[in-house]
Amino acid sequence: MTDHPAAAAPRAVASVDDAMAHAVELATRGPSWGPNPRVGCVLLAPSAAGAPERTVLAEGWHRGAGTPHAEAAALAAAREAGVDVRGATAVVTLEPCNHTGRTGPCAVALEQAGVAEVVYAVADPNPVAAGGAEHLASRGVRTELRPTSAATELTHAWATAAAAGRPYVILKTATTLDGRVAAADGSSRWITGPEARTHAHEVRATVDAIAVGTGTVAADDPALTARRPGGGLAAHQPLRVVVGRRDVPPAARLRTEEGGALVHLATHDVTEVLAALAAREVRTLLVEGGPRLATAFLDAGVVDELHAYVAPVLLGAGRGAVGDLGVTTLADAPRWRTHDVRRLGDDVLLTARTHPSPSRPTAQEA
Structure with a gap:
């Protein structure tokens, strides 16, 4: 070629x-x-x-x-x-x-x-x-x-x-209808169905890096690979980023399974994380969790896009998708603009952005 x-x-x-x-x-x-x-x-x-x-x-x-x-x-x-x-x-x-x-x-x-x-x-x-x-x-x-x-x-x-001088941040959540990411006993596989999980892997194959916290590594032992529907690795594998001060265990799948390079950022400072990834020429970062990391990025005000996978499941108790954001009244709640809504099997994916979508008219334009 x-x-x-x-x-x-x-x-x-x-x-x-x-x-x-x-x-x-x-x-x-x-x-x-x-x-x-x-x-x-x-x-x-x-x-x-x-x-x-x-x-x-x-x-x-x-x-x-x-x-x-x-x-x-x-x-x-x-x-x-x-x-x-x-x-x-x-x-x-x-x-x-x-x-x-x-x-x-x-x-x-x-x-x-x-x-x-x-x-x-x-x-x-x-x-x-x-x-x-x-x-x-x-x-x-x-x-x-x-x-x-x-x-x-x-x-x-x-x-x-390019305008912000930092990676474009996509925050992914996969929750029940009542916003839970795990049941009271800690079980979380699988809240969403196969179609939603396939789509999530397709998104992984388009970004520069995926980030999780050390708590998620300890609890779920993720591989953070992008896979095809048949299970094989996608052609592009993003950087696998772990945020937090705890070590990544030697036997963790992040170390033992083939995939993108592992980058451990031993900090809880979101600004440091974004600066370190920008220095590696990361332009798109997919934050996959857990709730503590999601809360940190939301609290820092750097989430540009939300991918909210919602399953028609009710738990009534269990761990929420995000922690306390310091919001005491509805008027102070951060809001995004809906970019797209699509059905994935029995689940729904809501995509929202901080800024109005260039391909969707605003209410004033419609």
Whole structure:
């Protein structure tokens, strides 16, 4: 496999908007984990005498850290196919970067290739890499920010992490209808059914890291692997993070079973945890428990997204999903915005976010 996709066979597209939709589809082929966002790029030929249809010259997407960015991949594909991109329009899901890191700045590459126009859907929130549109405009390249909900959703977690300077935090809970994570005798396997557990493994396979506390390691001895429905390991295994001062036992499954690297952070300080993971280029962190760790992240105000798996089960007693958050009146309770609700077998998954979802209208917009 080469570092960039082959040039697309020339084909007509109805509009720049259709090219953007295709760029989003290209971007989804890249990995959802890692320090870089998923980005797609489509290079369109200049409009012929104002005709509404444009021809695709080349396309590309980012395949992960250390590989060419989407714009560079599309330009390389065009060169490989002998396609002239001078005067072309680059349609990109994210503002071209203006930073030299593992690869060179895409804004400069587009300008030097002779691209006449750049249309992008999301402004780069990363202060280190932002400024690509400004650079292009200063060199006479037309630029246009044309937001789309699909492109914004695609980069939501990465953009939130980049703006905050810390990992995007997803808190997972699996509870009964009355908010219990275990019965009075401590039993907790399994509150949710197989469909919910399969979905939870699918989420694990999309994040950079999973975190649990040392109490959960002692009580449940989890492996913290991402598995396929048949039981085999998924292609991507996130870092397995244990938070707390107690040692991870030598015989723990975290040490004996194959999976992501084990990272033990001997602290109870959420800020220290996030800083340590950010230093490892973790962009998405899935916090799976237990209740003490969940409470710490909630109390610190750093939970960006909730995954609440709820089973139609009632216990009436037992351990709750979270501890005391210091809320004494309903008006002070932290609230999220519902992003999605879906049925998984007999269970329900509620996904909620701290900020309004880019792909769902607010009450005022509806």
